[in-house]
Amino acid sequence: MFNGLSNKEVEESRAKNGTNQLTEIPPDPLWKKILEGFKDPMIMILCAALVIQVVLFFMGQAEWFEPVGILVAIMIANGVAAVSENKQEGKAAALKHEEEAKEMCKVMREGVLTELHVNDVVVGDIVYLQAGDKIPADGLICKGTIKVDQSALNGETEEAEKTAREGEEDYNIKDLLNPYYIYRGTVVCGGEGYLRVMTVGDKTMFGELALEVQEDTRETPLQVKLGKLAKQISTFGYIGAVAIIIGVIAKALISGETASYSTWVDWVKLFINAITVAVTIIVCAVPEGLPMLTSILLSFQSMRMAKDNVLVRKINGLETAGSLSILFSDKTGTITEGRLSVVELVTGDLTHFNSPDSMDSALKRDLIVGIGLNNSAAASEGNVIGGNSTDRALMQYLLNAKLTDEISKEEAKNFSPFDSTKKCSSVTVSEGSGSMTYIKGAPERLLERCTQYVDAQGNVMPITDKAALFGYIDEQAAKSMRLLGVAKREGDSDEGDLILVCLLCIRDNVRKEAADAIKEVQNAGIQVVMVTGDRKETAVAIAREAGLLTKPDEVALTSGEMAEKTDDELKALLPNLRVVSRALPTDKSRLVRVAQELNLVVGMTGDGVNDSPALKKADVGFAMGSGTEVAKEAGDITILDDNFSSIEKAILYGRTMFKSIRKFLIFQLTVNVAAVLTCFIGPLFGEPTMLTVIQLLLVNLAMDTLAAIAFGGEPALKEFMKEKPIPRDASIVSRNMLIEVIISALYITAVCLAIRFVPAFADIFGGVDRTYLTSAVFATFMMAITFNGFNARTEHVNVFENIGRNKSFLIVMGVIFALQFVFVMIGGKALSVEPLNALTWAICLGLAFVVIPLDIIRKLFMNKKA
Numbered sequence: 001m002f003n004g005l006s007n008k009e010v011e012e013s014r015a016k017n018g019t020n021q022l023t024e025i026p027p028d029p030l031w032k033k034i035l036e037g038f039k040d041p042m043i044m045i046l047c048a049a050l051v052i053q054v055v056l057f058f059m060g061q062a063e064w065f066e067p068v069g070i071l072v073a074i075m076i077a078n079g080v081a082a083v084s085e086n087k088q089e090g091k092a093a094a095l096k097h098e099e100e101a102k103e104m105c106k107v108m109r110e111g112v113l114t115e116l117h118v119n120d121v122v123v124g125d126i127v128y129l130q131a132g133d134k135i136p137a138d139g140l141i142c143k144g145t146i147k148v149d150q151s152a153l154n155g156e157t158e159e160a161e162k163t164a165r166e167g168e169e170d171y172n173i174k175d176l177l178n179p180y181y182i183y184r185g186t187v188v189c190g191g192e193g194y195l196r197v198m199t200v201g202d203k204t205m206f207g208e209l210a211l212e213v214q215e216d217t218r219e220t221p222l223q224v225k226l227g228k229l230a231k232q233i234s235t236f237g238y239i240g241a242v243a244i245i246i247g248v249i250a251k252a253l254i255s256g257e258t259a260s261y262s263t264w265v266d267w268v269k270l271f272i273n274a275i276t277v278a279v280t281i282i283v284c285a286v287p288e289g290l291p292m293l294t295s296i297l298l299s300f301q302s303m304r305m306a307k308d309n310v311l312v313r314k315i316n317g318l319e320t321a322g323s324l325s326i327l328f329s330d331k332t333g334t335i336t337e338g339r340l341s342v343v344e345l346v347t348g349d350l351t352h353f354n355s356p357d358s359m360d361s362a363l364k365r366d367l368i369v370g371i372g373l374n375n376s377a378a379a380s381e382g383n384v385i386g387g388n389s390t391d392r393a394l395m396q397y398l399l400n401a402k403l404t405d406e407i408s409k410e411e412a413k414n415f416s417p418f419d420s421t422k423k424c425s426s427v428t429v430s431e432g433s434g435s436m437t438y439i440k441g442a443p444e445r446l447l448e449r450c451t452q453y454v455d456a457q458g459n460v461m462p463i464t465d466k467a468a469l470f471g472y473i474d475e476q477a478a479k480s481m482r483l484l485g486v487a488k489r490e491g492d493s494d495e496g497d498l499i500l501v502c503l504l505c506i507r508d509n510v511r512k513e514a515a516d517a518i519k520e521v522q523n524a525g526i527q528v529v530m531v532t533g534d535r536k537e538t539a540v541a542i543a544r545e546a547g548l549l550t551k552p553d554e555v556a557l558t559s560g561e562m563a564e565k566t567d568d569e570l571k572a573l574l575p576n577l578r579v580v581s582r583a584l585p586t587d588k589s590r591l592v593r594v595a596q597e598l599n600l601v602v603g604m605t606g607d608g609v610n611d612s613p614a615l616k617k618a619d620v621g622f623a624m625g626s627g628t629e630v631a632k633e634a635g636d637i638t639i640l641d642d643n644f645s646s647i648e649k650a651i652l653y654g655r656t657m658f659k660s661i662r663k664f665l666i667f668q669l670t671v672n673v674a675a676v677l678t679c680f681i682g683p684l685f686g687e688p689t690m691l692t693v694i695q696l697l698l699v700n701l702a703m704d705t706l707a708a709i710a711f712g713g714e715p716a717l718k719e720f721m722k723e724k725p726i727p728r729d730a731s732i733v734s735r736n737m738l739i740e741v742i743i744s745a746l747y748i749t750a751v752c753l754a755i756r757f758v759p760a761f762a763d764i765f766g767g768v769d770r771t772y773l774t775s776a777v778f779a780t781f782m783m784a785i786t787f788n789g790f791n792a793r794t795e796h797v798n799v800f801e802n803i804g805r806n807k808s809f810l811i812v813m814g815v816i817f818a819l820q821f822v823f824v825m826i827g828g829k830a831l832s833v834e835p836l837n838a839l840t841w842a843i844c845l846g847l848a849f850v851v852i853p854l855d856i857i858r859k860l861f862m863n864k865k866a
Helices: 007-017 030-037 041-058 065-100 205-212 221-254 264-285 289-306 316-321 361-373 389-400 443-449 466-478 512-523 536-546 559-563 567-576 585-597 609-617 629-634 644-684 693-712 718-722 735-757 759-765 770-792 807-826 838-849 851-865
Strands: 104-109 112-117 126-130 138-149 160-163 187-199 310-312 326-330 336-346 378-380 383-385 412-419 424-431 434-441 450-454 460-462 482-490 498-510 527-531 555-558 577-581 602-606 620-624 637-639
Touching (some): 041 065, 221 264, 310 644, 316 620, 316 637, 316 644, 361 434, 434 443, 466 536, 512 718, 527 536, 555 559, 567 577, 602 644, 609 629, 620 629, 644 693, 644 735, 693 770, 693 807, 735 759, 735 838, 759 838, 770 807, 770 851
Parallel strands (some): 326 527, 555 577
Antiparallel strands (some): 412 424, 450 460
């Protein structure tokens, strides 16, 4: 049976059962991503404005650069995001293909052991497995016994033993802990054996989970908010446009201007004039720079985050991270270190040691032989290689204490690896004229046979209180410790009475920085729930240490307890849920679905194939850098160092981005509202063009493009993590933002109207003409909205707070001041302006600057009210 398949049988099996290659849906090409961008509500409004401007251009009512300007804004906004996302996906795909090319396995074909790529494996193949091999397909062990790390599928570090089935014993393929069946994507940690392949490709458990992650996901919170804003802005623009058309026509009728109309052509010209002004208002009402800003922000922040071990794979994942309201986190490797460590050692009189440094030399010698020589792992060049997870932890303990050089394999007369019947391993060494056998294994088994112990000074003493030692074992087990006993006896046998050397406490420790990061995330109003495959007692102990379980009303459930609850019951319990233990992949997906039905913004961390469906369904999936490629494919963001503190940074950057968008909106909406009001009210007072179309286009292009760069550089401030999450369906424009926009816009409008229509200003300027006054209006408008940028960038009274951390803001605002000076002084007929004298500039500058103290008064009043 171990000759394997013939070449003919291989082809027949492949034709009948399919290949072992996993189906992969390729990412959208760049052109498709660009086309998808046109579904953005803001882009759609701009496209509508572009069509109208093109029509007006062909009618001779618009300049060529007006539609071109809008087209450039659309293409930049769409292109930056699409190119950035395409680039990130390219990096991820290159890494994936590089890893896949290395996936080889040893297969019996035609009686010869051959090395093949995993994709060439078929049903019926016999695969030879040994320590370090990744299992290429699902199937049964047909010979030998192996230990398998199944963390890629169940997320847990505990190894499973798999052996050949002797009879017709029943087993459940879906139960990963069954003793006979092994799964693609898991890794052999010890032993050797032969696998008979039963299932390949997409039908394997690994393949089924990989396919599930390729489903579509729902809109991001920012997309929802921007969609709502787009509707509000378009409604505002349309109402404003209709009002202007009615106003212009009404003014012509009331003033008697229509009395001179002799033909229908005059009426058509009136309507075209009214429509032209109306289109100008629509263009003014739309913040063209917003799509561009989000694209620039996403790209800038993605580059920043790469330095903090965070790879943003799907560009929208970043902004969603800032809106998180609940985060389901893996335990192993994210909250904990992901590897076992020795955390405590006690002797038979319960003397505690955290490291071997302070031990007596005799006790230290016993420890080196008892856990170093009696060990399947080895230390080499500062690294631990081979062995199971427990042996690696023991060897790392000695390596940290710089004791591995004292391990001499030549000393061992006989080594017996771990025996599942005896629950121990042993090594015999020469000592004096005789031998000493050291035994390492289950503490309860060893302690029952111990009559003496080695004390802290290395003396052998009688055990007088075994109950205290058993009590210590129970106490540590309740803290999720894995305990191991080390004992010795004279002679070559491991049978008979023993001398206790020590008890070792081993555990997957909570990361030192994880507890602080969890606290920061909780202070940000984000609920953190630990989801693990561990037993409940272990999960609860880890959760308490990590700061997840701190109050009596906080709940820890097992998978079984959660399965007994209806969705409505789970929803009611969810606000107090902190731990889910013995979790199945389906539990994670259910938690995501239930939380999303409550309209929460859901985050999920994971590293295994089992996590992939939940990573895909969550609003933002955080895949671990050391995880499987399927998990990384499903996730939006890859945490390269597997650290919870990096998730905290991702949330902070996401919030910073959202804050920057809001700051830009305050700035841009003030510009738009002030422009609409000025252009609407001016004609009613007799000035048909307060701001010309060309002037408005310059305002829009300068303010949109340059302001996007200015606000894109805003620093990530820790204070953002003290705020509560913004609900998914909340408006992106808050009440305070709206008040700020209205007050500043009304002031700017009032100043512009006063300069144009209040006679005192004309007298101060020196009895100037209409063009001079409209030039002063344009200069004041540009300077006022620039000064308002300082108001928009902070919610605090001090408008210059942290200004030094965003040098691009100062540069951009300086450039805008310089540009508007150039526009006015040399714009001439093209811009319908004429140069202003020094006095006029000073007066306009002073009036424009007043927008800053005016907003400071508003902030003081709002802060006092709050």
